[in-house]
Amino acid sequence: MGTDLQSVLITKEEIDAKLAELAAKIDAEYAGKDLLIVGVLKGAVMVMADLARALSTPVTMDWMAVSSYGAGTQSSGVVRILKDLDTDIKGKHVLIVEDIIDSGLTLSWLLSNLGSREPASLEVCTLLRKPEAAKVAIDVKWIGFDIPNEFVVGYGLDYAEKYRNLPFVGTLAPHVYGG
Numbered sequence: 001m002g003t004d005l006q007s008v009l010i011t012k013e014e015i016d017a018k019l020a021e022l023a024a025k026i027d028a029e030y031a032g033k034d035l036l037i038v039g040v041l042k043g044a045v046m047v048m049a050d051l052a053r054a055l056s057t058p059v060t061m062d063w064m065a066v067s068s069y070g071a072g073t074q075s076s077g078v079v080r081i082l083k084d085l086d087t088d089i090k091g092k093h094v095l096i097v098e099d100i101i102d103s104g105l106t107l108s109w110l111l112s113n114l115g116s117r118e119p120a121s122l123e124v125c126t127l128l129r130k131p132e133a134a135k136v137a138i139d140v141k142w143i144g145f146d147i148p149n150e151f152v153v154g155y156g157l158d159y160a161e162k163y164r165n166l167p168f169v170g171t172l173a174p175h176v177y178g179g
């Protein structure tokens with residue numbers, strides 16, 4: 001595992017099983033509707049790719065890039081749009097796909113930003129959530145795993161842009177980020 005990782009928190013098999021479970025619920029919810037899934041770059045790339053393939057419902061996909069973490073392990077609270085959606089979401093059923101809800105600041109900002117564009121519906125699916133880290137309350141319809149308040153990497157999640165390609169979610173050894 002190398003010395004930078006402390007432990008494996010969620011295995012690839014656990015992620016696959018959870019995404020299959022979530023996909024079945026999402027299929028049921030959007031049966032007969034046109035669904036646009038919006039991935040939040042870059043962290044949500046893996047979840048989007050695997051969740052989309054687990055869905056039976058035909059979807060269209062779009063991406064938004066926002067960043068609030070920079071190279072650190074704490075949210076700056078300032079959300080910047082690095083890339084906006086390519087499509088107009090007015091009247092569409094939109095599902096935001098996230099890798100993690102930590103402080104909730106990114107998603108809270110995204111929900112009000114996308115909500116103001118008058119979608120037919122707007123929901124959220126996240127692989128991970130840290131309940132103890134929440135700074136704002138957010139209504140999230142689909143959650144994969146609630147995890148402890150520790151900095152995690154892998155499966156899309158980075159520390160200073162590294163570790164995104166790990167197939168599992170792990171915790172980072174404190175010495176890596178000076179903790």
Ligand SMILES: O=P(O)(O)OC[C@H]1O[C@H](OP(=O)(O)OP(=O)(O)O)[C@H](O)[C@@H]1O
Nearest residue numbers: 041042043067068069102103104105106
């Ligand atoms: O709930 P919050 O405290 O706001 O944290 C969650 C957000 O932080 C991460 O993105 P980041 O800004 O690191 O960009 P990245 O996806 O490109 O890594 C993650 O992918 C979420 O979008």
Ligand code: HPA
Nearest residue numbers: 102150151152153157158
């Ligand atoms: O725990 C985390 N790890 C990586 N990126 C993150 N962005 C918010 N929380 C995290």
Ligand SMILES: [Mg+2]
Nearest residue numbers: 043069157158
């Ligand atoms: Mg990040």
